[in-house]
Amino acid sequence: MTALAPQLQSQAQPAPAPERTKHRLLERLKRAGPQTVQDLAANLGVSVPGARRHLLDLQEQGLIEARTERPGGRGRPQHVYVLTDRGEATFPKTYSALCVDVLRHLQILYGDEAVTRVLGARSAELTAQVQAALPAELPLEERITRFAAWLTELGFDAVAEPGDQAGEWQIVERNCPNLTVARSYPELCHSELRLFTDVLGLPVTRESRIACGQGQCRYRIGP
Known part of the structure; x- marks a missing residue:
């Protein structure tokens, strides 16, 4: 058991399944509101290109949409992602x-x-x-x-x-x-x-x- 420990620790942890990452993206948008791709990538611990791929898939499914907004009504416009009505419907409702x-x-x-x-x-x-x-x-x-x-x-x-x-x-x-x-x-x-x-x-x-x-x-x- 002791001899195997270093070997096990050196093994890379398996990457999260794509569908799990998409679900986490939806959860983040639900909880935090409009987010940039950089914010989402940093929060989920994935690369920006990887986050973009997942966001594109979610857009094609009609679950999210992209908007251009000024944070707090000030500053430079930013490209952000938000849930659509269809995306909202994926969360439990009463x-x-x-x-x-x-x-x-x-x-x-x-x-x-x-x-x-x-x-x-x-x-x-x-x-x-x-x-x-x-x-x-x-x-x-x-x-x-x-x-x-x-x-x-x-x-x-x-x-x-x-x-x-x-x-x-x-x-x-x-x-x-x-x-x-x-x-x-x-x-x-x-x-x-x-x-x-x-x-x-x-x-x-x-x-x-x-x-x-x-x-x-x-x-x-x-x-």
């Missing part, structure tokens, strides 16, 4: 728990009807927003494709697919960003179904639901 708590208190104080009315009002507001961007004169395929893209922006990872019958379409949501809330309050899923019907102006049937343990939410849109 929004779902907060939403469930608010709805629970609303239900206790004002009854089930209050929850339905609140979610209905939210659905109506979203419907108005989407309808403004999806004029009725657009071809059905384009409207459905744009609608799926809008859902994806909200985190549903949605795709539009032709249905089995002529003139029929399907929208498949492969993620539910509101899963915690939907499991506690099925009214949220009911309001989503109304949203589909109101936006598209066509019969819509939900054939599967993530909140019920299925792998995706699948909506069949009839002609």
